Amino acid sequence: FFFKQKTAYEIYQCDWSSDVCSSDLDIDNFAKSSYSAAEYLISVKDNLANNRSVSKLVVMHDGGAGVSSSFVTEYAVINSNTAMGVFGTYTNTTHTILQYTPVSTSVTVNYTRLVT
Numbered sequence: 001f002f003f004k005q006k007t008a009y010e011i012y013q014c015d016w017s018s019d020v021c022s023s024d025l026d027i028d029n030f031a032k033s034s035y036s037a038a039e040y041l042i043s044v045k046d047n048l049a050n051n052r053s054v055s056k057l058v059v060m061h062d063g064g065a066g067v068s069s070s071f072v073t074e075y076a077v078i079n080s081n082t083a084m085g086v087f088g089t090y091t092n093t094t095h096t097i098l099q100y101t102p103v104s105t106s107v108t109v110n111y112t113r114l115v116t
Helices: none
Strands: 010-018 025-031 037-046 052-061 070-079 085-091 095-102 107-115
Touching (some): 025 037, 037 095, 052 085, 052 095, 070 085, 070 095
Antiparallel strands (some): 010 107, 025 095
């Protein structure tokens, strides 16, 4: 048996905020040609109320040419009060995009991304 070990990875950190949150918001993306998956640790703060949320997500795409399929699973969630929003994903011809649909009209999103 032969195993190919891939030791290279990249970590990104970002602060992102919006005052107008009425629809799906693209909060991050990664190149399909460079990476097949990303893991996120995401913190969301409601700027109008005392609500916070922390989530862990894994996002991947199927590697198809053109507009391929992408998938997201949220496997750890902690809410201080109520659910803060919903995460989703889609692809275009070059990137896999992470979306967030917040409940509040003013949120701050902080995340760390590990891509592989």
